[in-house]
Amino acid sequence: MPELPSVEELLAEAVEALGGKQRPGQVEMALAVERAIRTGEHLAVQAGTGTGKSLGYLVPAVRHAVAEDATVVVSTATIALQRQLVDRDLPRLATALKKTLGREPTFAILKGRRNYLCMHRVHSGAPDEPEDEGLFDAFAISRLGRDVKRLHEWSSDTETGDRDELVPGVSDQAWRQLSVSAKECLGVSKCPIGVDCFAERARAEAGRADVVVTNHALLAIDALEGYKVLPDHDLVIVDEAHDLVDRVTSVATAELSTAALAIAVRRCGRQIEEDVADQLSEAGEGLEIVLSEMPIGRLDAMPRALAGALAAVRDSAHRCITALGPERKEDPEGAVGRKLALALLDEIHDTAVRLLEAFDEDEAHRRDVVWLAGDFRDDSKPPTVKVAPLGVGGLLRERLFAPRTTVLTSATLTLGGTFDALARQWGLPASSQVPVVDATATEKEVPSDLSAPRWSGMDVGSPFEHGRSGILYLARHLPTPGRDGLPPAYLDELVELVNAAGGRTLGLFSSMRAAKQASEAIRSRIEYPVLCQGEDSTAQLVKKFAEDVRCCLFGTLSLWQGVDVPGDSLQLVVVDRIPFPRPDDPLASARQRAVEARGGNGFLTVAATHAALLLAQGAGRLLRSTNDKGVVAILDPRLATARYGGFLRASLPPFWTTHDPEVVRAALKRLDAAASA
Numbered sequence: 001m002p003e004l005p006s007v008e009e010l011l012a013e014a015v016e017a018l019g020g021k022q023r024p025g026q027v028e029m030a031l032a033v034e035r036a037i038r039t040g041e042h043l044a045v046q047a048g049t050g051t052g053k054s055l056g057y058l059v060p061a062v063r064h065a066v067a068e069d070a071t072v073v074v075s076t077a078t079i080a081l082q083r084q085l086v087d088r089d090l091p092r093l094a095t096a097l098k099k100t101l102g103r104e105p106t107f108a109i110l111k112g113r114r115n116y117l118c119m120h121r122v123h124s125g126a127p128d129e130p131e132d133e134g135l136f137d138a139f140a141i142s143r144l145g146r147d148v149k150r151l152h153e154w155s156s157d158t159e160t161g162d163r164d165e166l167v168p169g170v171s172d173q174a175w176r177q178l179s180v181s182a183k184e185c186l187g188v189s190k191c192p193i194g195v196d197c198f199a200e201r202a203r204a205e206a207g208r209a210d211v212v213v214t215n216h217a218l219l220a221i222d223a224l225e226g227y228k229v230l231p232d233h234d235l236v237i238v239d240e241a242h243d244l245v246d247r248v249t250s251v252a253t254a255e256l257s258t259a260a261l262a263i264a265v266r267r268c269g270r271q272i273e274e275d276v277a278d279q280l281s282e283a284g285e286g287l288e289i290v291l292s293e294m295p296i297g298r299l300d301a302m303p304r305a306l307a308g309a310l311a312a313v314r315d316s317a318h319r320c321i322t323a324l325g326p327e328r329k330e331d332p333e334g335a336v337g338r339k340l341a342l343a344l345l346d347e348i349h350d351t352a353v354r355l356l357e358a359f360d361e362d363e364a365h366r367r368d369v370v371w372l373a374g375d376f377r378d379d380s381k382p383p384t385v386k387v388a389p390l391g392v393g394g395l396l397r398e399r400l401f402a403p404r405t406t407v408l409t410s411a412t413l414t415l416g417g418t419f420d421a422l423a424r425q426w427g428l429p430a431s432s433q434v435p436v437v438d439a440t441a442t443e444k445e446v447p448s449d450l451s452a453p454r455w456s457g458m459d460v461g462s463p464f465e466h467g468r469s470g471i472l473y474l475a476r477h478l479p480t481p482g483r484d485g486l487p488p489a490y491l492d493e494l495v496e497l498v499n500a501a502g503g504r505t506l507g508l509f510s511s512m513r514a515a516k517q518a519s520e521a522i523r524s525r526i527e528y529p530v531l532c533q534g535e536d537s538t539a540q541l542v543k544k545f546a547e548d549v550r551c552c553l554f555g556t557l558s559l560w561q562g563v564d565v566p567g568d569s570l571q572l573v574v575v576d577r578i579p580f581p582r583p584d585d586p587l588a589s590a591r592q593r594a595v596e597a598r599g600g601n602g603f604l605t606v607a608a609t610h611a612a613l614l615l616a617q618g619a620g621r622l623l624r625s626t627n628d629k630g631v632v633a634i635l636d637p638r639l640a641t642a643r644y645g646g647f648l649r650a651s652l653p654p655f656w657t658t659h660d661p662e663v664v665r666a667a668l669k670r671l672d673a674a675a676s677a
């Protein structure tokens, strides 16, 4: 193959073909990704909104794939970005570079098996196993029936079987009837419908593509769970990398409930001796009694009664697995029921073992945290024992970084001025960069026998002039927030700010309760409409907010990260309090204790890092295009006064900062007047 043009030349060609203009940060990023590919050194690259980061990594990735006849995996956290890559960026890029590269680069999207319709289920019918109370309700049954009927009809129209392409969607319950997990799938060689399988077709297509777009969960399953779901690849680009640790943690979290045990007993049905299934049933009853006497929350030791109940679950699940025996070739239909039962029994057995081993090590060296979730008063939330990894750095280091070059990118990767806080969570060694603030995370390295992966961090900046376009207002004069809802002084301040801005406000609250309280309290005091999350789908609310410039939108977590509203509709972002994890959050509190047990500063390493990431994301909602201007107002005075405030402030974009409410109100009024003119 003739020598391909350089990354710089390809990028210039792509940008011109797409009608954009050269951006220095984008060029810098593309060259850094190309260097990472060449040297094998991992790269963390922070690229602010408006840098054009997807082209910044796609151009060197596509060049590498074509030159080496290799597959590159691009992983995202959200469906929105996945869609943007597959529906817009990649098709345009492929057309733009076709001539120069000598052929059109190819790409494919790959999701978990559960996201595709299972044609074997469509043909053979769903298993008869009501899994929750909803099914005893006549209305739910008829809705389920309608949804399943629609899925059957759709199965002969769809070309992909991809759930995201079904509009409007169906309930999870209906989808579960006609889809299978990877463990429940019969396997393409044994499945009578294997050749028509949507999931298999998507995998085959991905295997032939230059670029495979997937999500962090599938990336984690491929890397951590020991069975290959992604095609062989030597380069992975993790976009929205600020979310990687949470997504990987979710994949590595397991749970055990009495409901799951009851389903496993039903799935065993007549396939095994009744008395073997009865033992699993009795173990489930024993577990239920023990759980009903335990408080909800984190466990710091394994109670003797729970250990006994878990051992009974482990042993009886094992007996059922043995009783199901090896697969019988002469009985293909029986294989479906056996596979379904086995998938769940394996999960139950392995989770019971993991729970029983969770407290073997001392606190500084434990790998897992265990807690009891649910609500005894609410039948829809029965108590469940959960187990999650305290950290995923070791796993990522061993399974993600060691076998391939990894590029991690996002608009928010530096916290407190360095990449170290996130690098530590990814299992990468801290860089030699000196922290820019006095209070910073002090986690000690988790011991590892693997040699430290080499990596570098790069901030390619942002096309925005934060110091000229945005004001950070720290309301130092307000009282410290307490536990009893928003103090009256906060509501007064909020009213004055919203009035000065003429609406146009995104309120980011640390709890749904606070968002509702603020919405209700200020509706009668201002003349602008206030939408509150939960009153409609979030997508609809954001749409209304973007269309009506006078409108305000208040809400919580998903708004912190998911709102992209450029222009005059959003000129004020208000944050009620520093978003530390809740003190009763089992995972965060256990992570904090583990850091402390190793001699580090748990609060800064866990709670402040969590808050810094969310604050940076929330503040990032303000400037979405180069003409945007506005104010980020933080009502929690601790950001200005507490020692850790420096670390948090250094995690925010470099806005011009003030503590003076009059200066801010005057600025907001000027912006409102300019926007209304």
Ligand code: SF4
Binding pocket: 113, 117, 118, 119, 120, 121, 180, 184, 185, 186, 187, 188, 191, 192, 193, 194, 196, 197, 198, 199, 200
């Ligand atoms: S191979 Fe698996 S997912 Fe595909 S149709 Fe068969 S059982 Fe369903």
